Amino acid sequence: MTTDPELLEHILDQLAPLPVTTRPLFGGHALYLNGTIPAFVTDDTLSLKITELVDDRLTDDLKGELFPGSKPYWRIPRELLEDHDWLQGVVAETAARVPPPKPRKPRGTGRRGA
Numbered sequence: 001m002t003t004d005p006e007l008l009e010h011i012l013d014q015l016a017p018l019p020v021t022t023r024p025l026f027g028g029h030a031l032y033l034n035g036t037i038p039a040f041v042t043d044d045t046l047s048l049k050i051t052e053l054v055d056d057r058l059t060d061d062l063k064g065e066l067f068p069g070s071k072p073y074w075r076i077p078r079e080l081l082e083d084h085d086w087l088q089g090v091v092a093e094t095a096a097r098v099p100p101p102k103p104r105k106p107r108g109t110g111r112r113g114a
Helices: 005-015 084-097
Strands: 021-025 028-033 036-042 045-049 063-065 072-076
Touching: 005 028, 005 036, 005 084, 028 084, 036 084, 045 084
Parallel strands: none
Antiparallel strands: 021 028, 028 036, 036 045, 045 072, 063 072
């Protein structure tokens, strides 16, 4: 699962001025916004988490797996990436509906072999 760096940069440009950051994850990149992960960019596709967000452009034919066996995501076609206002809105609204990640447990606090 690779992603063209130019496509990732284009998506980030389209999302500006939203404070989106990225981190490599699942062989692609996770997009972070306000402490949540609303989307991933993998295999040259923006995949948006499915929430209760309703939008006429998000139709059942856009649902697909992020990777084999994953839960479904909205697989955003390239032509929708060009609609700057729509893309910003749908990513921001998704981020507002995604729960924050669970805190990680501290490492090294337990005793082994006791």
